[in-house]
Amino acid sequence: MLLQLQNITKGYGEPGSHSYRAVLNKLDLQVASGEKIAIVGPSGSGKTTLLNLVGALDQPEQGDILFEGKDITGYSTAELATFRNKHLGFVFQLHHLMPQLSLMENVLLPLLPQGKGISKEQKEWAEYLIRKVGIWEQRDQKPSQLSGGECQRTAVVRALMNKPKLLLADEPTGALDEENAKELTELLVKLSNEEGVTLVAVTHAAALADRMDKKYLLKNGKLV
Numbered sequence: 001m002l003l004q005l006q007n008i009t010k011g012y013g014e015p016g017s018h019s020y021r022a023v024l025n026k027l028d029l030q031v032a033s034g035e036k037i038a039i040v041g042p043s044g045s046g047k048t049t050l051l052n053l054v055g056a057l058d059q060p061e062q063g064d065i066l067f068e069g070k071d072i073t074g075y076s077t078a079e080l081a082t083f084r085n086k087h088l089g090f091v092f093q094l095h096h097l098m099p100q101l102s103l104m105e106n107v108l109l110p111l112l113p114q115g116k117g118i119s120k121e122q123k124e125w126a127e128y129l130i131r132k133v134g135i136w137e138q139r140d141q142k143p144s145q146l147s148g149g150e151c152q153r154t155a156v157v158r159a160l161m162n163k164p165k166l167l168l169a170d171e172p173t174g175a176l177d178e179e180n181a182k183e184l185t186e187l188l189v190k191l192s193n194e195e196g197v198t199l200v201a202v203t204h205a206a207a208l209a210d211r212m213d214k215k216y217l218l219k220n221g222k223l224v
């Protein structure tokens, strides 16, 4: 198993106080390496809360999160940051590209904090991905000169630059029209299949959820 959530409890407010509100309640989840899963559920059911835990952006009150069998719940903030950079990629509803940078520069940006410069291999990996998602012709254009679908494909390439084992997507097609949403869905499936990336997608979009290997409904703090 790549990822295991065991008996996860998480809420907001002071635990034990009357203001405390449980969101996730003894939740379990297992994701195998290379698997694609969708998490669906009504607004307020806790999808973002769950994704923040899986993405090592927040810690559970109880329970364990195992990544490749290692428990990450005891990690310090610095250890979690290292863990995120090494193993995880993120795609959001909005692309969050830097407007003053070109498509290519946006893609290479996550590599800069490593302080080692950009290697030939990394440049080749960027070129390979940009071609693969079909935006090579647009590589020197700024986000304002790209379509919404092209921006989102750029964000996917950027998320894969560090060769993450796990790609976390929060409503990745949420801001796209039907046709572009379909294209991005097929692209995510293809990248997962061909590059072996495990995908956890939180979504309201049935078209995306139905293309995943498994679909979980978040209800009453648990996945069914």
Ligand SMILES: Nc1ncnc2c1ncn2[C@@H]1O[C@H](COP(=O)(O)OP(=O)(O)OP(=O)(O)O)[C@@H](O)[C@H]1O
Pocket (backbone or CB within 6 Å): 012, 013, 023, 041, 042, 043, 044, 045, 046, 047, 048, 049, 050
């Ligand atoms: N920082 C916070 N402090 C207090 N309550 C919070 C906080 N974040 C979320 N909540 C509450 O926890 C519950 C779950 O929120 P969450 O954002 O995880 O739901 P969601 O399923 O992602 O919803 P949506 O689909 O609308 O994005 C909601 O009732 C929300 O109001």
